[in-house]
């Protein structure tokens with residue numbers, strides 16, 4: 001059996017048997033109670049420390065994951081679009097028909113503006 005001993009400032013000492021399913025953390029975003037399973041306990045003991053570790057609740061960790069994924073897609077898209085626009089510009093510069101060249105540049109500019117607006121909403 002494993003016990004915890006807790007001494008309070010008022011001198012009271014509490015000793016209690018502790019069971020594996022009694023450990024919990026508080027979600028750092030919403031404060032919800034998060035029960036620690038065996039794997040989480042092992043993680044804390046091996047990699048973290050008791051006071052410096054907290055676990056996100058299911059809902060907040062899903063939100064965080066989605067934010068990260070969307071953030072990555074947006075920056076990948078924006079970088080890739082910028083790179084490809086440069087390549088397209090070079091191609092447009094080679095167009096002999098001046099009128100067509102001008103309207104292609106305008107079309108590309110318009111598209112860039114629209115996409116920029118969408119990404120920075």
Ligand SMILES: [Zn+2]
Pocket residue numbers: 027028029030031032056057058059060061
């Ligand atoms: Zn939460």
